[in-house]
Amino acid sequence: MVKYLAQRVVYLIITLFVITSFTFFLMKFLPGTPFQNEEKLSVEQREILNEKYGLNKPVPVQYVNYMKNVATGDLGNSFQFDNQPVTDLLKSRIGPSLQLGFQAMIVGTIVGIALGVLAAMFQNTWIDYGSTFLAVLGKSIPSFVFAALLQYYIGVKLGWLPVASWDGFASSILPTIALAIFPVATAARFMRTELIEVLSSDYITLAKAKGNSRMEVAIKHAIRNALIPLITVLGPMAVSLMTGSMVVEQIFAIPGIGEQFVKSITTNDFPIIMGTTIFFAVLLTVIVLIVDILYGIIDPRIRLAGGAKK
């Protein structure tokens, strides 16, 4: 296990290095400068600003300087938010995105699994059709449509929850629901398919023959096995949820990181583009690692690399 983890950390560092380098050079192809007011700047002034921010140096020199700073944990200062260190901006923005992503993931997985199990257990009944209908709806309608509908009907018409803003738990409920629709649909669909397959296996027939009830068999034997493929999907989904949805964050006026990242690209805010990319990459690789570890916990037969050889 230790050897496996060490190996994965080395891979993680290599992956991060490749992603950072690739993004850095790609970013240099973006047209324009990071200066807000470039339309009104004279050539001399633009040169002075480029010098101040080190943008007049050859790209390889800029790259080496940047990598040196990143190695010491310095992600530079934002151009868009003058004098603000990128790490501070990430810190202040990531909280709401992580919270919403986490809540949506929990709600999505629990509700999704429950719907999937119900659909599989009551195959070809109205429960199954209803659950499938909900899953199709959740998959095909974009989250921002749900977001707008929830905002209008629950926030404006019924006045039950805040329309927008980031002001305590109540204001996180509607965006969480809007974000959870997709994981609900995905989890329900996966769970149904896997469970139906598992339920037709020989060992389930054996368990039934031993006199266990349908529910007992499902809970004790079938669900655990059906969860494995689902976890593979949930890993990357967790990252996409936690890195913030630009549209849902905009609709509910949430100070998250998704919208910030997109804006930094349109404004050529290089340090933020780089900082956010590095952060996303770390999050993704760490979550993939957690997913691998979870496999082992759910099904002890799956041994992690290294461990299996023993």
Added chain:
Amino acid sequence: MEKSKKLVFMTLLIALALIVSACSSGSKDSSDKKGEGSKDKKEFNMIEVAEIPTGDPALATDAASFIVLGQTMEGLYALDKNDKPVPALSDGKPKVSKDGKEYTFKIKKDAKWSNGDPVTAKDFVFAWRRAVDPATGAEYAYMFSDVVKNADKIMNSKAKPEELGVEATDDNTLKVTLEHPVPYLDSLLAFGTYLPMNQKFFEQTKGKYGTNSDNMIANGPFVLKDWNGSGLTWSYVKNDKYYDKDKVNLNKVNVQVAKTPNTAVNLYNTGKADRTAALSAEYAKQYQNNKEASTFEESSSWYLKFNMKRDGKETPLANKNIRKALAMAFDKKAYVDTVLSNGSITSDGLVPRGLANGPKSGKDFREESGNLMSYDVKQAQEYWKKGLKELGVKELTLDYLSDDTETAKKTGEFFQNQLETNLKGLKLKLSNVPFKVRIDKTQKQDYDISMAGWGADYLDPMTYLDLYVTDGGNNQASYSNKKYDQLIEDAKVKYANDSEKRWEKLLEAEKLLIQEDTAIAPIYQRGHLVLIKPSVKNFEEHLFGPDYTLKNVKIEK
């Protein structure tokens, strides 16, 4: 294995409980605060469309930053409700030397910073020198260019910041030396880049000045609170140290950023906001007849820019008749009414309405200059035929460059339809690109026709007219006319102290640019539409500088 499962489950449970409890406590605090405020009629809630990039006057470049500075800071001059610059920290009008180059200001003795320090002449000297110092990297330093003595030399590292033409002869006396007389100086002095700075406080912040509300100080009607540097909410609280605090009615203003108009309108309709920010075209159209809708004409002129040289070669737009045909062949009124519907008005010139009045006639520049380029299909077709004949072609394909926003795309389609219908043989190829790409392509002159706009840097027609001098930094279309250059030069130097002659030269220059040469085709003056509760009085919107000021806002029952 059982243990590890339990561990994972417990960890998840604890994490969830922590988040929920943290959020619930936050919710209680904030709702308590709101509860207190709502009893008080001196609290105002409003929507903004963007975060505050900076609270540093030297580094501010965008509307959101200038709005914050407009509520929390005051300079030598401020704009009144009619956009007239009036003395603010300057104790009355300054003493001006005979040649119009030296100004002596007395600073109000009761002016104070929010930390209790007096506002002195030294605060201006410190702030202005810092703004023009290349080491500061202030994009708006150009506001000092060709105005305050030695500003350009300093900005180009050919002189030291200490050599800037500004001096504190004592704590209350500020002497400003100009490069040449500047007729619109008072409006510049009301602009954010000319604000003072408290050096002691600035040094205390150790390079963090203007990055959050703790690192900011005020000398104006309000103090900025609860801004964490990148958040979507903040508030303005009445400044007890402000010399004119008796005239400030509001105790607190809460600002919420809502980037989608739908959210802004929903917040407004549920009573969470007393005013929306400007609504996009689609929403503006929907609310244009609402009794709570309010429109405002901005100082922002929009026009088609004709590129006369591309890759070193002349384009078909180098032909005057082709330019005139294009400029006359679209229905501006239909465009403003159907595509924008947000209070924008058609324009037949470059200088927008409401910017400046004639020194003798008192008439608005736009009114006095008249309609220089109106919609006239018949005449457009005549020019078109003539132009095509001169070029020796029967058909023309031109690239139209614009932004990639929804409104910009609809605008492109409108112009394509109008111009192709009215001018036989024309094909307009639309190119809708992100803002940065548009600027990049315009700077490289990689376009035929570009949808361009310009906002005033000061309250004078010169801010628009000097854009098109030969090789001007913003000309970017290879327009050149010696007579035009001379008229601008005369207005800038020769008649700098003769307001009537200067005015005449500016009128003549606009006629030459639009009516005779048609270097650009005027379309409209941008307006905007907001929703504002009828109980809100004295909300003052401005053509220039901060978009609005809240100092005099009153909420009536």
